[in-house]
Amino acid sequence: MKKGIKIIFWSLVAVNVIFFAVMRSGLFDTRQILTAQPELLADKIILLKESQSAANLAQSTPAITVPAEPVADVPTVAQADTMSCYEWGDFSGVELERASNALNKLQLGNKLTQRDTEHSIGFWVYIAPLKDKAAVAQKVAQLKARGVTEYFVVQEAGEWLDAISLGMFKTREAAQKFLEGLNAKDVRSAKVGERASKTKTTTFVMSGLDAAKNEKLLAMQKDFQGTELKRVACH
Template identity: 30%
Template sequence: MLKLFFWLLLIANGVLFAVNRGYLGATASERHEPKRMAQQLQPETLTILPPNSEKLVTPARAAEQAATAEADKSAKPASDAPAASAPAPQADAKTEPKAEVKADLKAEAKPAPKGETIACTEIGNFNTVEARKFEAQLTSLHLPAKAVPRSVQEAGSHMVYIPPQDGKDGADRKAAELRRLGIQDFYVIPESQTNPALRWAISLGVFKTEEAAKAYIGQLIPQGVRSARIMARNVTSTRQAYQWRGIDAATKASLDSLKAKFPNQEMRSCTG
């Protein structure tokens, strides 16, 4: 047994020696990398590139764009299908009744409504100096409607009163009626009044302006007093007012702007 083991070990050493010497062909060392590098064809044409090199990124982008274009081409037939069915509503639109079209044409053919016309507007009361200034600025506006001047008697005060009725007895009955209505602030004008039209009349108050007097009458009417009147007292001077009749909205706007330059004056409606 030992002899067999000896001879096997001797044979193995002999084979190993023959391989290392190359008696059996190329050695293992000749087949390693240095030998292979010597056997390369045109190794100078090879270049080692870094990971972020543009030469590596550009082909990748080109491949990505090609893939995107291919996906768009495959999606295009699906988007063309709804477009092919789009003309269908046009055919339905052609079947609309002609009567509706004619009605729309008639509605468009109707003329635009005319602007609202204001019957009568008045601005005043001006003294002589203010009237000249107002007329100068009015002329510069070149309004289509002509102003009509009129004289206005300016009163120092306005009295709200109930006219006399059957002398003293009528005044007493009216005074009792006012008390029942809850009105206590009044004055019975005696027979000694110099103005005969006011004897046994009942004064309900004296106001500086006519507008204030009208406002007070508006408060008396809901309480049941419907016979009250307004009388101007202490007429002091004659003033100038201007009237315009049948004016449109544009003219009214111009007059509003002009009146704003005279804040002490009043703009009011008047009878047409």
């Protein structure tokens, strides 16, 4: 028994001696197994701030350009010009007053102005002088019965005393057109003549009328025979 223990003891001693001898010989140098790394130079290390790191990263990263999508041209819709401008004339005497009252109903305000023109020679539609006041009164009654309410009995002494003026006009054409309207009302005794005296006529100028007022004006003009309503350029 004692002999066996001695054998084990000396065997362990021998193994330790052999292991120590091998390690001393350098056959198993672990420094040759690991790959050597270069020594870090502490004095060369600089800590970058967060903003500097981001800037360096941006410089080192190539910029990526995203092509912009073409923007389609948007057509500009011009607002339709619905405003109208007119000149309406010529008016004088009772017709001027009647037309002025009719236009006031449209409440045009500063959109309505008027232009006065003097004429040395004009034309009128008239009924020749009657023989006396009774004949004048009878003729006036006939005119009213036929729907003619605008007239003027000449009171001045002279060749035209007791004549009945039905309207003054700048041109013969306008007077003739007015006479045709009277004939349609069965007024047969009226005629067109030249009136050799200074007359003043008025033309109404209207600007910026909308569609509703435009329609009312066109309808209104039909009640004023012998006048001209023309559309003009707006300024």
